[in-house]
Amino acid sequence: MKTLNPFPTIEYISPEYFCDRESELKYIVESIDNQRNITIVSRRRLGKTALIRHSFYQLRKRKDLSLHYFDIYATRNLHDFINVLSTALVGYFESKPEKVLSQIIKLLGQFRPKLSFDELSGAPSVELSLQSEAETEQSLAAIFDYLSKQKQRVVIAIDEFQQITNYPEKNVEALLRTHIQGNNNVTMIYSGSNRHMLVSLFNEYARPFYQSTGFLFLDKINPGQYKEFILKHFKKAGREISQNALLLILDWAQGHTYFVQEICNRLYSSGFTNIDTAEVKQITFRILEERTPLYQVYNNVLTVSQYALLKAIAMETLLEKPNASSFIAKYKLGGASSVNRSLVALEAKDLVLFENNSYSLTDIFLMRWLQRQ
Ligand SMILES: Nc1ncnc2c1ncn2[C@@H]1O[C@H](COP(=O)(O)OP(=O)(O)OP(=O)(O)O)[C@@H](O)[C@H]1O
Ligand SMILES: [Mg+2]
Incomplete structure (x- = not known):
């Protein structure tokens, strides 16, 4: 029988592969x-x-x-x-x-x-x-x-x-x-x-x-439960994964289901038998490399101020006050009204979302990619 990757990234399979x-x-x-x-x-x-x-x-x-x-x-x-x-x-x-x-x-x-x-x-x-x-x-x-x-x-x-x-x-x-x-x-x-x-x-x-x-x-999956779930599936396949590696995955993907699943899916398919932070970093690096052509496009399709704001929000991970003068000065974003206009545009393009009183990027991988530029 063909063995399934226990971390689906598109479809639901069954309760065995579903966390919490x-x-x-x-x-x-x-x-x-x-x-x-x-x-x-x-x-x-x-x-x-x-x-x-x-x-x-x-x-x-x-x-x-x-x-x-x-x-x-x-x-x-x-x-x-x-x-x-x-x-x-x-x-x-x-x-x-x-x-x-x-x-x-x-x-x-x-x-x-x-x-x-x-x-x-x-x-x-x-x-x-x-x-x-x-x-x-x-x-x-x-x-x-x-x-x-x-x-x-x-x-x-x-x-x-x-x-x-x-x-x-x-x-x-x-x-x-x-x-x-x-x-x-x-x-x-x-x-x-x-x-x-x-x-x-x-x-x-x-x-x-x-x-x-x-x-x-719906909120993010409880991180403790998610760690146990990931650990269980690697163990079941006779592989080891360290607590630090689990922490890194959840932190890097911000505990967001799809992004956690994608990293785990890749880690699983890579065949690593002993997973520590180095292996996780290798996989996340590969994911970002792969997506580079997709992400580079934003530099051309967004205006200069929109791109600058997107990058600034990425750098902050979570941004509560886009109009704060300290934020605007830190990233040289011009004036508050220009920031507001760009923010509206980025939200309309679904690149940025406002949730729990702060702004963040919808695509966590894009956020990590921008943080590395
Ligand atoms: N609790 C869970 N445990 C494990 N994997 C999950 C869990 N919830 C979702 N997934 C997986 O994460 C991926 C994204 O989930 P899903 O497509 O259900 O999200 P969605 O909120 O419907 O997305 P969209 O807004 O794009 O419709 C899928 O591969 C799904 O199987
Ligand atoms: Mg859906």
Whole structure:
């Protein structure tokens, strides 16, 4: 059997390769069991999708639940949304392919569904041909009507939910709300990384989704637990890793899930049997070398002041007061108003984020790379 690298950097594998998140899991299960919708929010790559996958994995044997996950990151309008939703529902019947077609025809026949199967994975996908706004609404109504009649309780996780705010159709929120919220049999899990957009979607009085969900603001994994998890997997493979090496990994990656995973994945694949800080440094150096061509581009695509500010924030790691004269003078950033303009631009480009009262770079590797320049 091919052995897996125990540190996945893209997909969720199984509980064996998933660290902690016990209390978050409990919160999600409790919300589902009590028909409460929830919204999971965190900065990018911290583990939202994996947490949903993990929860569904734990719940997969529950006969009273039917669990559906879909990601709307790539959808541009309501029509796309409905196609992705139908595909997710069909995917649920994947183990019973003969059922797929009949279900689809019964449910969405009037919308001329086209069913196809992915050549590589064999996964089914559905495309409806919706020819008017009225048809779009009717298909949505048909899907949720179908869900409300299921014997099992339906749980639908929609990843990257803030995407709906970019749809060009009018009243998307109101329409979705009517069908989603008005459905006793369906519990929703929304998830996304645009904190500002998600919070206003659910927390502004005048908006249709106002106070319709609880929130789970995902934080970094507890460092103690993470160290144990990493140690366990190296030990299991007959390798040793020192406490100092573990500390260095977590510090260098700022305890941020994806970046920790990436370093551990590389350390594991490098074949080192005895890992100390020197080995970690070698790997982190290699990662930054590899990314140099990507990172060099910023020097050209950003203005001089934006690049200077990006570098200055990187040097500080966490920056509380971008307008402080000491900070501006230290990095020769000109005036406060120029700093403010650059800050807005860097945030809009998702290069910098404001979290827990301070600014930092979203990409920890880019931060480390800039610190070395
Ligand atoms: N608790 C965990 N233990 C181990 N690995 C994890 C954990 N949480 C997430 N990961 C891994 O970290 C990587 C990033 O996680 P994930 O894709 O779930 O983040 P995300 O918050 O959904 O990111 P994005 O904002 O880009 O959608 C994945 O490879 C995932 O498997
Ligand atoms: Mg995700």
